[in-house]
Amino acid sequence: MKRVNRSKLGDLFAKIAEAEALYLPVDAPEGARYEKWAPGKKLSNATNTVRSAKDFFFPQTERLYDVKRSGKTLEIEPPETETESFVLFGVRACDVRSFKILDSVFLADPVDTFYKNRRERATVVALACDRPEETCFCGAFGIDAAAPEGDVSAWFEGDFLYLKAQSEKGEALLAKLGDLLEDADEKDVETQQMRTRWMLSALPLGKVSFEGMKKTDLMDHFKNEKWRSLSEACLGCGTCTFVCPTCQCYDVKEFDDGRKIRKFRCWDSCMYSDFTLMAHGNSRNSQLERFRQRFMHKLVYHPNNHDGEFGCVGCGRCLQKCPIGMNIVKVEKALEATHE
């Protein structure tokens, strides 16, 4: 365990940024967002960023390759592979866990090399929460907001930022920071951890649990009558999907710039009416089906395929952002109520 005085945060960031790009949450008109650090930029106080940290590994749009046509021949140009490493500072425990969920998709065979490359280049400095929101329910997924995973775990307590390496990458990063850091005792953050854990349990969603979902069969959940009323007001927008740290559906599209075709991948949402639209029709025609798919995927399909791990980390973004106030907690409660 190391620590650094808050007053030296700027130096710390400057030191990191010397070697590699540093991204951290800063205050912005919409709330907090990740930005590349530059002198003068201040770490945001916000509990979490509006957009999740998944953007760094799975950006909203990304070039896959270009194709040039001449006559009947095609020339396929893959993009250059990026090689610069970077540090993600201030990722909350929920978002750190979301990387594991994204890994289980993108790193599964066949590996998505675009994603893998970014994951490998990144060092994640996770920051423990000390001011949880009423929308937080990471505890429901066994996430300890007070002890985040990551390459380095960090805590703000008193005048200090405490840092603890959790991986080789983390060790390497702390090693580079050298004399900026001083040794510290893990006990220094324990009080804060206890307080955070207590706050989380005392907040309205402190007792939310999803484990009950597992008691019911996939098809029984699927056929539940509640989906109708739950999905009734859904606008079919992609807000929940796009702010969600674990949603990873994408579309592959092309753009003809007149000289070549640019294939790119971009986020897609299973809530969109044309998500499953193909030449021979659409297999999910109603918003009910699409709504159900999103939540079934997170709460049933994903755990079925990944040792019971839900496709949700309880970050609460969708609770804050859904235009019509629908969210995964309401869904879980409604589904479970049916089978009580």
Added chain:
Amino acid sequence: MQDRMIARAKELLENGTVDRVMGWKKGEFIYDVTPAVFYTADELEKDFVMNAFTAANVSKYLIAETKKPGRILAFLKPCDSYSFRQLMNEHRVDRDNVYIVGIPSWGKADMEKIRALGITGITDITEKDGDLLVTTVMRETHAVKKYDVYLEKCKNCKSKRIVVYDELLDGENGEDVPNNRFDEVAKIEAMPPDERFAFWRGELSRCIRCNACRNVCPACSCEKCVFDNPKSGVENKAPADDFEENLFHIIRAYHVAGRCTDCGECSRVCPQHIPLHLLNRKFIKDMNELYGDYQAGETEQVRHPVTNYRDDDAEPGIVYTRGGSGR
């Protein structure tokens, strides 16, 4: 007011005037209310809610609801009633299949603004007079003036008048209210072009194309949006380039020009806090100034300024010569 609404809804269900009720349903917290259809008195008693956060404009749901058999009761706030009237003008809703009870609205609160005050760990919010009492997990209570956390659309409310209804909950209709809703537009107009450009790049570059603004908008009720239709040639799903952000928002504002009632839902739902209403209001302001005052949804008038003309309209060049900053 909630109790009176529930009572009236139950009466109207009972006497057969309607067979279901469009309203707002309680959530996990005070603020995450969801538009919902209620079928029984029990459901109404249990879940119907009307509070400082029932801001969602329910008029768009009535497009689908009025196509269903039976008759639905809709509680419309003044701004919702403008949207509904506009949808009537566009033949999108079946007026006969809805029974409208006009309800007054004195402004709705924006949860995001409450959070922006720095209050975290909220365990409860209650309404008392004009205030919101916010209690946190640390047992602190913050009194927040509702006015200070009004949604943008309520802060710049144009009218308390309900323009279409079968009955009024209060028996009395409100009136248009003086407002400064074009001030912000004027402020941007007064910026030098470079600053204006930088301002809008800063705002629009935040767009994540979640389509919340479009999907919530009562005027954006196309069977298929051009941006979702591969055949339109302009379909796109993500802001793959700055241009796409501009294109989407310019065209969206243009498509609703003359039809946008300024209900403010687009800005309310934007997860990235883009002041989208400033685009719509720009068109409204221009139309008012160039073609005479016009308020979409206010009357039965079906020809709006973009589908109308006068022989002596201003020439497009006026854009480059009138007021504001020159180049």
Added chain:
Amino acid sequence: MQRIGVFVCWCGSNIAGTVDVKKVAQTLGREPGVVFSADYQYMCSQSGQDLIKDSIKQYKLTGAVICSCSPRMHENTFRKAAAAAGLNPYMVEIANIREQVSWIHKDMAAGTEKAIILGRAAIAKVHLNAPLIAGESPVTKRALVIGGGIAGIQTALDIADAGFPVDIVEKSPTIGGKMAQLDKTFPTLDCAACILTPKMVEAAQHENVRILAYSEVAEVKGFVGNFTVKIRRKARYVKEDVCTGCGLCTEKCPQKKAPDEFNLGLSNRRAIYIPFAQAVPKVATIDPDYCMMLKTGKCGVCSKVCGVKAIDYTQKDEFIEENYGAIVAATGFEPIGLDKFDEFAYSLSPDVVTSLEYERLMNAAGPTGGTLLRPSDLKHPHTIVFVQCVGSRCDEKSEKGVPYCSKVCCMYTAKHAMLTREKYPDTEVYVFYIDVRTPGKNFDEFYRRAVEQYDVHYIKGMVGKVVPENGKLKVQASDLLENRQLHIDADMVVLAAAIEPDKSARPLATMLTASMDTNDFFTEAHPKLRPVESPTAGVFLAGMCQGPKDIPETVSQASACAAKVIGLLNKDRLVGNPCVAHSDELMCNGCSQCANVCPYGAITYADKEFRMPDRTTAVRRVAQVNPAVCQGCGACTVTCPSGAMDLFGFSNNQIMAEVDAICK
């Protein structure tokens, strides 16, 4: 994928002089989809066209791009050539490399580059072209003329003379219109009745003309060549085919207090009446507002005296439905109401009259038998003040009057003044005017005669106020030229009230989906080139309903209108322009915005049932374009937010493909 042929024309040296045509042909030959490319000296020549035809056949071309002169020049030529070779003519696009390239650019390199780009744009468009076939529709060889004034009568007679049946629908009991009420006509001073009534009789007796008087158009459906019109025949309570017009009933009717419309209320008539002696059809009509029998069931005198038993108190309005190929609007005009002009004391004194009322007072068949007597005391007026531009040329912002010049007032006032002075030389006549407008054959001479020979006092200035006082009308006026105030004690004041379109025009325009201007005059399809046609195909305009005009102008317009109608009715089938709008019903919201901007009323809405993907059905209101009516301007396509409305030949995607090709 299309198989496109590119044909680059040299136009002698016109194009080849500044454009490297060989390079253009070669470069375009490499574009995707181009399977043949050639250049030739004169593409429009017979051998050039043969080259195109042969290539179409030999290379199985599905599209052709001709790089040549303007499409306005030879598009048709090349389309015909393509059609002759079996290629749909609308698969041909022209790249204009003469007017827009070689003739304006001197630099060979720049010209060649631009020619290639324009060629590419045309190729890009052809890729998205689809064969278009012009629709055809039959023509009902019968015309409807709405309005039986001089405009309507003349139009009907001309059409009828060409051999086509015509119906005249007239809302009042007789045809004749406003002209029948006039006394003399300027500038020749021949009597209106003498020239009009023979026309009325001719119409009545013409085998191709059917007069539906006392009738109104109730509903119009259909489109050019194929209108179906429902006509309301109002109940006369007199059997039209039985009544002989003997007039006995009109003498015996005990109800004498009905105001006589023909005399503008200056006299009364009976409850059963024939508007005037030469009315056509000459049939009595019972005015249900005044007939005691109809109101109280007590009377029946007319029925008793009628020798042919023509009276039928039980008559009801009837509807007839007819098909027409063309419709002529000739609804005419009326003077504006003067209730907003209290300064002239029109409502205060019977001696303040409108010019039309003055016509009746001068008319031998009028209420005073042709002797000029003022209405209040039936004495000869000795001082008469004429006020011009009452309600005409008003400020657009003012609440009263109309913004335009009524055009005929200057001349008829000169006529009135002159006739008055001629018949009653002891009468002083003053005319207050803003301008005197006399552009017409013999008009200015006529006006000068009034001033010079008849000593009419023309005073440039406006009358401020007319006050009835002790049997006189105190007229306060200003003389702008002398810059002084005038006070005249007049016996009569005659107001040249502005004219406005007849009130029936607006609802009619709605039925016809014909457009109107803000003053309720019908708009013409083109103000210069198509002045007698409405933008709505098959609807034509004659007379005052299109704008103020005098009798000779009205008659010439009526004949022009008839010529257009005859031209239309002469065709057996109408071939449409295939480049028309069409709506994709799956995407249409039914919001009506497109119909709002359509100048031709080509768009209607229908509730259609759709099978949804989830196997349910839903009924939606969708727009439908009548290709026979649409002219292809594209206004609707831009109004449509969902892009459901598109234009054949100039589709969204075609234009965007051109943009892309140009900006590549």
Added chain:
Amino acid sequence: MQVRNEPWKPLIVAFCCNWCSYAGADLAGTNRLNYPADVKIIRVPCSCRVNPLFILRAFQRGADGVIVCGCHPGDCHYTSGNYYARRRMTLLFSMLDYLGIEKGRTRVEWVSAAEGQKFAETMNSFVETIVSLGENKRLEDLRCKTE
């Protein structure tokens, strides 16, 4: 990624209505009135056929200026098309201005079939304006500008 390195030349898209302005352009040609080759004309039936999407599309694809030409107000072949176009373009241009796009990159001119001279002059002056404004950077799509 490499940017095209030829010297910049303006690219101007002109939408001309078939009945007046396109004919006016033809007349300019017939009278041999010179205007820069940077102007490329797209023929549309009426100025009211010009969708704001087309204008934005042109900018996206690399145009530096877009001009819409139609019949003089009152002379529209379709009676009212140019009136609608006038309102639409006014609103669109105003919005572009509002977003900080340079004034003058878009223009509407009424050119009759007899005004060949005016057509040439209009194009000359428009090209001049665009040259003075320089390359379109504010409404560009970078994907269309890089090789």
Added chain:
Amino acid sequence: MNNDVLIPRVGVVTDIRTDTPDVKTFRVIAPGGGKVFEHIPGQCAMLSLPGAGEGMFSITSSPTNREFMEFSIKKCGCLTTALHEMEPGQQVGIRGPYGNGFPVDTAFKGKDMLFIAGGIGLAPLRSVINYCRDKRADYGKVEIVYGARSMDDLVDYREILDEWMTDEGVAVHLTIDRPQEGWDGHVGFVPTYVKELGFDTNMTAVICGPPIMIKFTLAGLTDLGFDKTQVYTTMELRMKCGVGKCGRCNIGDKYVCKDGPVFRCDQLENMPDEY
């Protein structure tokens, strides 16, 4: 240079055969000759034509074919229309192979095989049928039931007549929906025909065709005494990325492009009816 699975390789279309009015078969090789990649029967490949899009198609040739791959494609959308307009020599983007394929070396090995196809549904089966024919010794008898709307809609009719029907140990039963001039074979729908024919219940069945046909044929086989574990089907629906990540082909806890497209019918019971 990135070498991700999403980046296609170039393939050359060397031959195009028109099978039915709306089905064409395309032969694809690597630009330098030979196959672009190896596959097992039942697997798919992603074909792309820039400007028209990318789509998943089953590889209809048998892996035993060493020279080329074939795809039988029905015209039904933008991409397939563009593919149908291609001319020989055209290059396409190709990536794969994707999907699990048929268990030809495990569950099918040594079994008597019953193949049932309707319409274009023969395309995915052609690969495995020819595989079985080429490796006769590894499998028992092969029975094929194939039906289409009309004679003209029978895919690979020539190959069926000239090769399959003449093969020892292979029995082909053809049927068309409605009587037609020049057709003296069976007339009727596939499911009924299967029941009429009746098959030994120890066979392993593979069905492919329109959903409705699969449903009724499966019911028919169950009536005959087949267990659902003996019946396989393949579905190529809604695949976009081909690698089980983009989320489109997710039905229940399965990803069709990765866990499928071949499913044993008992597996389908636990899957929502969203295909």
